[in-house]
Amino acid sequence: MLDLTFVRNNLALVEEKLRLRGMDPNEVLGDFRGVDAERRAHITTLETAQKRRNELSPKIGALKQAEKKGSLTAEQQKELAGLSEEVAREKAVIEDFEKRVAEADEKFKAILQGVPNLPHESVPVGKGAEDNVETRRWGSAPKFDFTPKPHWELGEQLGVLDLERGAKLSGARFAVYWDLGAKLERALANFMLDLHTREHGYTEVLPPYLVNSESMYGTGQLPKFAADLFRVPHGERDLWLIPTAEVPVTNLYRDETIEAARLPLSLTAYTACFRSEAGSYGKDVRGIIRQHQFQKVELVKFAHPERSYDELEKLTKHAETVLQKLGLHYRVMTLCTADMGFSSAKTYDIEVWLPGQGLFREISSCSNFEAFQARRANIRFKPEGKGKSEFVHTLNGSGLAVGRTWVAIVENYQQADGSVLIPEALRPYMGAERIVPKKF
RNA sequence: GGAGAGGUGCGUGAGUGGUUGAAACGAUCCGCCUCGAAAGCGGACAUACCUUAACGGGUAUCGUGGGUUCAAAUCCCACCCUCUCCGCCA
Numbered sequence: 368m369l370d371l372t373f374v375r376n377n378l379a380l381v382e383e384k385l386r387l388r389g390m391d392p393n394e395v396l397g398d399f400r401g402v403d404a405e406r407r408a409h410i411t412t413l414e415t416a417q418k419r420r421n422e423l424s425p426k427i428g429a430l431k432q433a434e435k436k437g438s439l440t441a442e443q444q445k446e447l448a449g450l451s452e453e454v455a456r457e458k459a460v461i462e463d464f465e466k467r468v469a470e471a472d473e474k475f476k477a478i479l480q481g482v483p484n485l486p487h488e489s490v491p492v493g494k495g496a497e498d499n500v501e502t503r504r505w506g507s508a509p510k511f512d513f514t515p516k517p518h519w520e521l522g523e524q525l526g527v528l529d530l531e532r533g534a535k536l537s538g539a540r541f542a543v544y545w546d547l548g549a550k551l552e553r554a555l556a557n558f559m560l561d562l563h564t565r566e567h568g569y570t571e572v573l574p575p576y577l578v579n580s581e582s583m584y585g586t587g588q589l590p591k592f593a594a595d596l597f598r599v600p601h602g603e604r605d606l607w608l609i610p611t612a613e614v615p616v617t618n619l620y621r622d623e624t625i626e627a628a629r630l631p632l633s634l635t636a637y638t639a640c641f642r643s644e645a646g647s648y649g650k651d652v653r654g655i656i657r658q659h660q661f662q663k664v665e666l667v668k669f670a671h672p673e674r675s676y677d678e679l680e681k682l683t684k685h686a687e688t689v690l691q692k693l694g695l696h697y698r699v700m701t702l703c704t705a706d707m708g709f710s711s712a713k714t715y716d717i718e719v720w721l722p723g724q725g726l727f728r729e730i731s732s733c734s735n736f737e738a739f740q741a742r743r744a745n746i747r748f749k750p751e752g753k754g755k756s757e758f759v760h761t762l763n764g765s766g767l768a769v770g771r772t773w774v775a776i777v778e779n780y781q782q783a784d785g786s787v788l789i790p791e792a793l794r795p796y797m798g799a800e801r802i803v804p805k806k807f
Numbered sequence: 808g809g810a811g812a813g814g815u816g817c818g819u820g821a822g823u824g825g826u827u828g829a830a831a832c833g834a835u836c837c838g839c840c841u842c843g844a845a846a847g848c849g850g851a852c853a854u855a856c857c858u859u860a861a862c863g864g865g866u867a868u869c870g871u872g873g874g875u876u877c878a879a880a881u882c883c884c885a886c887c888c889u890c891u892c893c894g895c896c897a
Contacts, residue, residue, distance in 0.1 A: 371856095407856095407857065407858090410856075410857050410858095410866080411857060411858070411865095413857095413866080414856095414857060414858090414865060414866045414867085415865085415866095417865090417866055417867085418865060418866070420877075420878085421866090421878085423877070423878095424825070424877055424878045425825060425826080425877095425878080426877095427825095427877045427878080428825050428877075428878065429825090431877080432825095450877080451877065454877050454878090455877080457877095458877075579887095602886095603885090603886065603887090604886085604887080624817095
């Protein structure tokens with residue numbers, strides 16, 4: 368969520384930035400000025416009436432006390448009647464305008480919550496994914512003297528990936544990993560967590576996979592993107608399966624104030640992620656690129672506003688390091704204004720080369736949300752010395768999506784004989800140098 | 808799942824209908840004192856929103872949401888959370 372006062376005072380700028388995102392400002396902002404003015408007028412009316420009532424109440428109280436004791440003069444009797452009448456009138460106004468303010472608040476909040484974050488000035492302007500800018504590239508695509516296969520074929524032949532039984536158990540977009548396939552997933556997760564905790568200074572956390580609506584609201588999944596989530600009914604209130612560890616980890620500090628000296632806080636978490644993928648029917652139906660459940664190692668930072676863009680660069684490098692150590696060819700894309708997510712001010716996508724499919728595929732998305740999430744989730748820091756607390760900047764990125772890394776390993780390290788070589792860095796975690804065909 | 812206790816400001820903790828946005832103590836900050844410090848003394852010390860050129864003024868907030876009342880931290884209802892005991896369970 369953007370700052371109310373900022374939007375009010377910089378409406379032209381906000382409209383301009385929305386256009387950069389390829390959105391129609393009128394559609395997004397609606398009658399912002401009108402609703403804002405209406406809301407404020409109603410608040411003023413309400414508070415005036417409340418003030419009057421608060422002035423009258425003690426007078427009525429005193430007179431009623433006297434009435435009880437029977438020491439009320441005729442004149443006071445009249446005064447009491449008059450005051451009672453007046454306060455009744457004010458009360459009617461209060462009740463009426465409490466409703467009107469609530470309605471106006473609702474309308475206003477709906478507008479404000481529907482406004483995406485403003486792109487940072489360094490973000491390239493564009494109209495769609497084709498305008499994303501390749502910022503750097505690492506390594507080179509492996510050469511094969513045979514036609515490399517996609518991971519779904521390899522996985523089945525090796526006996527490590529079982530999509531049929533995944534479908535039997537749960538339905539489409541669920542997978543079962545067997546034997547060294549399962550172990551590869553676990554090895555990758557451990558490798559990534561060790562790298563980030565030992566060499567990059569992150570603290571590991573293991574959060575719940577089910578969270579309440581407040582948490583989903585805090586990171587911006589709700590109210591707008593409920594359709595992408597799995598909802599779990601639970602008594603009077605619903606719980607939601609997390610679509611990414613970003614949700615529970617960012618919300619760790621919801622409604623809290625962090626000491627400035629502790630910033631930046633760097634956290635990493637390995638969790639399962641659940642996405643209903645509504646609206647993506649027919650997309651990536653083969654293999655395990657797009658699943659309802661997948662596992663991911665997430666990197667989250669809470670940073671000082673002045674240093675958040677440095678932290679974004681670092682966080683992105685941390686994610687890249689995983690690919691470098693695994694010897695996987697990749698490129699870093701700076702998303703253009705039109706392709707960024709709703710809450711992001713700047714995003715780098717890391718795309719890994721998948722030879723079986725002959726394309727680069729997103730394996731990490733690293734974003735600076737500035738204060739957009741912090742404002743919603745009320746995450747502050749107290750500046751050194753005195754001064755008012757301010758909102759922190761939140762950042763996150765995948766470090767990496769384990770399922771897609773699994774795909775990258777299998778496709779990039781496939782051999783002519785149908786086996787898959789395990790990269791050096793992973794061998795201590797695998798206890799094997801190679802995956803060879805086996806029946807499940 | 809059953810029975811009970813409780814949720815107040817940064818912390819401890821008063822407060823059962825009006826003078827309490829909230830005592831007291833502690834923490835923190837600023838002064839005074841001191842060569843410096845401690846102690847002592849004096850003062851400051853929540854958030855959001857509305858209003859104002861500004862100084863300031865106002866409204867709301869005592870787990871959350873409703874209700875009763877002229878008036879609610881205080882009474883009523885629902886929910887959430889924490890703790891204790893029982894049951895169940897990895």
